[in-house]
Amino acid sequence: MITRNEFRQIAANGLWKQNTSLVQILGLCPLLAVTTNLVNGAMLSLATIIVMAASSVAVASLRNLIPHEIRIPVFILVVASLVTVIDLLFNANLHQLYLVLGIFIPLIVTNCIVLARVEAFANKNPPLQSLFDGVFMGVGMLWTLSLLGGLRELIGKGTLFSGIDMVIPGLQPLQLLPADYPGFLIAMLPPGAFIVLGCLIAWKNWVDARIAAHRSRKTLPPAPQTVSAAQ
Amino acid sequence: MNFTSPPYLTQNVSVRRIMLQVLAALLPAIGVYLWLLGPIVLVQLAIATATALAAEAVMLKLVDKPLGLFLGDGSAIVTAWLIALAFPPMAPWWLIVVGVAFAIVVAKHLYGGLGQNPFNPAMIAFAVCIVSFPALMSRWPSLNMDASFADHVAVMFGQLPRLDAMNGATPLDTLKTALKLGEGQVSVGAILADTRIFGRMGGHGWEWVAAAYLAGGLWLWQRKVIGWHLPLSFLGGMVALSGALWLWNPAQFASPLFHLFSGGTMLGAFFIVTDPVSGSTTPKGKLIFGFAAGLIAYLIRVFGGYPDGVAFSVLLLNLCVPLIDLYTQPPIFGMKGEK
Numbered sequence: 027m028i029t030r031n032e033f034r035q036i037a038a039n040g041l042w043k044q045n046t047s048l049v050q051i052l053g054l055c056p057l058l059a060v061t062t063n064l065v066n067g068a069m070l071s072l073a074t075i076i077v078m079a080a081s082s083v084a085v086a087s088l089r090n091l092i093p094h095e096i097r098i099p100v101f102i103l104v105v106a107s108l109v110t111v112i113d114l115l116f117n118a119n120l121h122q123l124y125l126v127l128g129i130f131i132p133l134i135v136t137n138c139i140v141l142a143r144v145e146a147f148a149n150k151n152p153p154l155q156s157l158f159d160g161v162f163m164g165v166g167m168l169w170t171l172s173l174l175g176g177l178r179e180l181i182g183k184g185t186l187f188s189g190i191d192m193v194i195p196g197l198q199p200l201q202l203l204p205a206d207y208p209g210f211l212i213a214m215l216p217p218g219a220f221i222v223l224g225c226l227i228a229w230k231n232w233v234d235a236r237i238a239a240h241r242s243r244k245t246l247p248p249a250p251q252t253v254s255a256a257q
Numbered sequence: 258m259n260f261t262s263p264p265y266l267t268q269n270v271s272v273r274r275i276m277l278q279v280l281a282a283l284l285p286a287i288g289v290y291l292w293l294l295g296p297i298v299l300v301q302l303a304i305a306t307a308t309a310l311a312a313e314a315v316m317l318k319l320v321d322k323p324l325g326l327f328l329g330d331g332s333a334i335v336t337a338w339l340i341a342l343a344f345p346p347m348a349p350w351w352l353i354v355v356g357v358a359f360a361i362v363v364a365k366h367l368y369g370g371l372g373q374n375p376f377n378p379a380m381i382a383f384a385v386c387i388v389s390f391p392a393l394m395s396r397w398p399s400l401n402m403d404a405s406f407a408d409h410v411a412v413m414f415g416q417l418p419r420l421d422a423m424n425g426a427t428p429l430d431t432l433k434t435a436l437k438l439g440e441g442q443v444s445v446g447a448i449l450a451d452t453r454i455f456g457r458m459g460g461h462g463w464e465w466v467a468a469a470y471l472a473g474g475l476w477l478w479q480r481k482v483i484g485w486h487l488p489l490s491f492l493g494g495m496v497a498l499s500g501a502l503w504l505w506n507p508a509q510f511a512s513p514l515f516h517l518f519s520g521g522t523m524l525g526a527f528f529i530v531t532d533p534v535s536g537s538t539t540p541k542g543k544l545i546f547g548f549a550a551g552l553i554a555y556l557i558r559v560f561g562g563y564p565d566g567v568a569f570s571v572l573l574l575n576l577c578v579p580l581i582d583l584y585t586q587p588p589i590f591g592m593k594g595e596k
Contacts, residue, residue, distance in 0.1 A: 210355070211389040221363065 028154050036155060040162025046139045047170040047223070048230045053139045056130045057171060058219040062182070065189040067175030068168060069120075070127055073112050075164030077134050081105045082148040082160030089149050101144045102135065109135045122192040139163065170226065177222050182214035183207075272371070276331030278482050279528065282473035283338055286524075289469045293462050294346055294398070297409035301341045301353060308354045309337035312361035322370070332371050336360055339379035339528055343521060343568075344386070345397045347412050352393055356382035376575045377535045383568040395564045397427045399454070428460030429520045430564045432511060444508040449515070459518030467523040474527025483531040486543035491526040492517060494551020499559075510559070520558060525550075525567035535575045542578075542585035550574045 046052050053074075061067040084104050085092070092100045113131045116124040124131070134140060143163050148156035176186055184203030191197055212218045290298040313333040317324050340356050364381035368374045387394040410416075426434065432455075435448045449455045458464045477483045495516055502510040516522060521529075530536060530550055537546035550570045557566025 208390060208393070212385050215388065224367075 028158070032155060033158060036158045037162050040159065040164075040166045041169070042166070042230075044163075045166045045170060045230070046163055047167055047174070048227050050139070050142070051227075052142055053137045053167070056133060056137060057174070057223070058216060060127060060130050061171050061175035061178055061219060062214050063179040063188050064172055064176040064186055065123075065193060066126060067171035069123055069193065070130055071164065071168035071171045073116065073127075073131055074134055074137065074139070074167060075161060077105065077108050077112055078140055078143060078160035078164045079157055080108045080160075081140060081144055082156035083153050084108070085144045085148040086151060086153040086156035092149075097149065098141075098145070101141060101149075105140050105144065106135045120193060123189070126189065126192065139167065174219070174222055174226060177226075178213045178218055181210050181222075182212075182218065183209050272330040272332060275482055276335050278477065278480055279335050280331065280338060282477045282482075283342065283470075283528070285469035285473050286342060286466055289465050290342075290346065293465070295406050295409065297347055297406060297413065298341075300410065300413065301344070301346060301348070302338060304350050304353045305337035305341035305357050306334055308357040309333040309361055312358045313366075316362055316366035316370075320366070320370070327371065330371070333361060333365075336365070336378045336382075339524075340382045343379060343383050343524060345394060347398055347409055348393060348396075349415060350413050352386060352390060356386045359385050372534050374534055375578070377529060377532050377571055380529060380568040380571045380575075384572055387563060387568070391563075395426065395430060427520060427564050428454055428463060429558055431455075432515075433559070433564075436509060441509065445511050446508070449511070458514050464518040467518040470523035470527055474523065477527065477531075483527065484543070486540055487530045487536060487547040488526040490544045490547030491530045491551040491554075492522070494548040495522055495555050496551075497548075498552050498555045502559075516555060516558075520565040521567040522554070525554065525571065529567065529571055530574075535578070537574075537578050537581045537585070539582055539585040539587055541587070542581040545581050545585065546574050546578065549577075 044050060047057055056070055060070045081101075081104055085101060088100075088104075109132060112134070116127070116131055143160060147159045151159070179185060179188060180202060184201065184205075184207035186200045186202055187197070188199040190199055213222065287298060287302070310328060310333060313328055314324060317327050337357050340360060341353060344353060344356060360378035360382035364376055364378040365371070365374050368376075383394075432445070432448055435443060436445070439448075454461055456462065456464045459467055474483070474488060478485060478488070496513040499510065499513040499516045503512050511519075526547075530547055537543050550567075550573075553570035553573060554566040557563060557569055563569070
């Protein structure tokens with residue numbers, strides 16, 4: 027079973043403290059290539075969440091059976107079979123989006139986030155904890171990639187949710203900036219991905235620094251002996 | 258006795274002094290612009306300067322650096338003027354603002370501010386804008402149009418869509434397009450005979466802007482603000498390749514003289530590659546840097562898809578500077594040959 031504290035820690039790690047894109051800087055290849063708009067980023071993240079949740083549970087259940095020396099090939103086999111399932115599901119149900127995301131769905135196999143969580147967490151923890159770890163790591167990736175994709179789309183094209191009709195037919199993208207917005211194209215190009223990601227990382231570090239400063243201001247000056255309670 | 262420590266010979270060299278001399282060296286070119294196009298160039302310079310100072314002030318404030326000292330050193334104004342002159346005249350005002358702000362905020366201050374930037378900020382601005390807004394960045398006005406200053410301002414601020422005479426191509430672009438359309442049947446000489454677009458050396462009118470950059474650059478060299486290595490090797494690289502191709506097939510390749518006086522060659526040679534921060538620092542390294550930048554600029558402008566290649570070639574070479582400097586360290590004083 028899982029304690030409340032454990033759960034909170036896993037959630038905080040996945041969503042913020044160990045965020046895959048902003049802290050671990052893992053899986054840059056799909057991150058940079060796919061996040062040209064919000065929908066692509068979010069849908070790739072959703073696919074990754076499913077793969078991570080399923081592979082974490084599978085590996086955690088098998089962790090006592092997998093020989094230590096060949097664990098990496100075994101992990102890859104588990105992840106690859108799951109990715110194949112996802113790949114076929116996308117192809118069958120969201121075919122247009124599948125054409126856009128293209129090679130990046132099969133490439134989830136090689137996405138270091140998946141392997142990293144399986145190796146670092148699922149291999150050492152029970153299935154339930156591993157499930158939450160996989161899901162929250164994926165959700166951390168989901169909000170980062172959505173934010174990154176949204177910012178790039180907004181700066182580069184002035185719209186949001188373009189391509190949403192590939193997921194939910196009939197919906198229209200939002201035109202947030204005036205229609206004659208010329209489009210700052212570099213945000214949609216690879217350099218823009220690096221620049222916007224860099225800004226997001228800087229923003230996260232700034233928020234962390236603010237929180238740390240706030241905490242130390244609150245706890246330190248009046249009574250130094252209460253510091254231990256802050257943790 | 259009065260003891261002092263070395264250095265005994267001091268020179269009055271400060272960033273501010275150097276930057277002011279660079280600005281002064283740009284004045285001839287600005288004068289030629291004034292004569293050819295009218296006061297619109299001053300509006301462009303003013304927009305760029307105001308943006309640069311504002312962006313610089315915001316960034317300095319964010320990192321708690323003294324405002325007066327760094328705003329007064331003039332480095333931001335040099336960047337602003339170079340951008341204003343490298344961009345097409347009468348570019349939309351927001352294009353200048355975006356370019357200058359990007360140069361100051363991203364290319365300069367995010368890398369650590371004055372003296373820390375690995376890339377030339379002005380060329381970053383040019384590259385970012387030409388990649389993002391290719392149509393606007395290659396719309397150059399032709400010089401023999403009769404439009405009033407009010408029309409110019411209206412174009413700049415989007416009140417008028419564009420003037421008829423803004424045919425939207427630089428002389429370099431015109432030549433490249435004509436050669437491509439001619440499919441080897443039209444010779445360079447026949448194309449260059451159109452005196453509305455082409456002058457004796459480069460583009461009609463534009464050649465005088467280039468000559469003014471040359472004059473300003475020579476003055477900077479004479480004042481020892483810049484050395485001879487970088488400009489000469491840059492022009493050398495340009496002449497070497499263009500000359501070789503011209504000698505091989507003068508009907509399809511313009512003469513080196515045309516390339517020296519077209520596009521951003523002179524501006525690049527004396528004001529861009531000579532940036533002491535982002536360029537190579539060793540004497541041999543400077544020669545390699547300049548020569549390679551000249552070669553690549555020629556390759557991009559003649560065989561590439563962009564109207565001019567100076568910005569991209571300088572940025573590419575900026576990337577190579579650590580490597581170039583590593584292999585061209587001069588021997589330590591007193592040692593022979595090998596380090």
